[in-house]
Amino acid sequence: MQAIRIALIGDVMLGRLVNRVLRETSPAYPWGDVLPVLLAADARIANLECVLADTGEPWPGKRFVFRSDRKNVVVLETAQLTAASLANNHVLDFGDRALSEMLEALDRAGIARAGAGHDLAEARRPARFAVGGLSCALIAVTDNEPEWEARPGLPGIFYVPCDPADPRFHDLGELVRETAQRVDAVIVSYHWGPNWGERPLPEHVRAGRTLLEAGARIVYGHSAHITRGVEFYQGGAILYSCGDFVDDYAIDEVERNDESFVFVVMLDGNAVREIQLVPTVIVDFQARRSDPLRAARQCERMRRLCAELGTRAEFANGGLRLLP
Known part of the structure; x- marks a missing residue:
């Protein structure tokens, strides 16, 4: 089977x-x-850090609330988003x-979704999709x-x-294990931890490895607002923060929350055979390819951050190629 991206x-x-x-x-x-970089891949997944709606009232007492017009689901359609992760701290802002x-x-647009729902069963239900003959969840x-x-x-x-000692984390591990028996590749999106800090927290390392041991192939982390290193483990990969x-x-000049990949x-x-990183930066409310410098x-x-996690990195095509 040909590798998928x-x-x-x-x-x-x-x-x-x-x-x-x-x-x-x-x-x-x-x-x-x-x-074009996104469209060149076989599938695309994002953490949707807002709600797309024309209704609702701001959550009482919450300082930062994010809502975009419902019609902007077409923004996700334009990028041909395959699946959206909805488990985060803004999806219920309104x-x-x-x-x-x-x-x-999202359902009308044909975009798979996971992490939030009308009840617990729907929120925990894996989003299933097929990519190049590979079944994914x-x-x-x-x-x-x-x-x-x-x-x-x-x-x-x-x-x-x-x-990992919490019963709900144990339940997550069982869900990963059961799902891995039904599909070729399980991806776990984890909106974890507080903002900032360029190194993964010890509990994230333990949790990420535990989920790969349970059968996930990719643990896809975010929440920190900045990128962190990537670790290869038991045939899978942990992306500790995608930024x-x-x-x-507002841009933190030290943490550089405007820069990502x-x-x-x-x-x-x-x-997971390798991971290619394409550098990006936010300018005027849009993602752009970073200039060479x-x-x-x-x-x-x-x-440097990947090396600390035992991951090899090679400079290639203006970005990085990460290898186990």
Whole structure:
């Protein structure tokens, strides 16, 4: 079987100023000149860090709430998004009604989704899709916003503390194990931990490895707002943080939350063969290919962080090639 290419990107936040720009520009605008990179992959997955809805009221007392017009589902369609991870700390920013509206919009657009739903069963249900003859499943969880945890008969997110000793984490492992028996490749999206910090937390390392041992091939992390290193483990890979891909956030000049990558994972059978990193930067509310000087700096930082995790990195085609 020929290797397939799955493009993973970090947080996609289409609310606030991005939403305002989208009322005057094309649906392709947020993707900038990175769109051809995304379309060249066989599948594309993003963490949707907002709700797409025209209804709802801001969550009481929440400082940062992100909503984009429902019509902006066409932005995701323009990138031919295969699946969206919805388990995060913004999907319920405008309440249950807005969440329900977005779920319907994604379903109508044919975009697979995981991590949030009308009840716990729906929130924990893996999103299934086929890529080049390979059957895949996306399971999406978060350890943010415990009050949003979906329950039987109640909408919310698939909330799982990042603690292998927690019964909910054990349940996640069982779900991964069961799903891995039905598909060729399981991807676990984990919106985990607090913001900032370029190295993975010890609990993330333990959790990521445990999920690969349970049968996942890719653990796809985000939440930190910046990119972290990648670790290969038992034929799979842990992307500890994919950073921010599109948003309107203030830029931290030290952490550089405006800089990220397209992480193109090469799956050969059900093993991760290599990962190609294409450097990107957010400019004027859109993702753009980094210029050569910036790209070199981004790649050197990532090479260093990956080396700490035992991952080989080679500079190639203006980006990085990661190898076990």
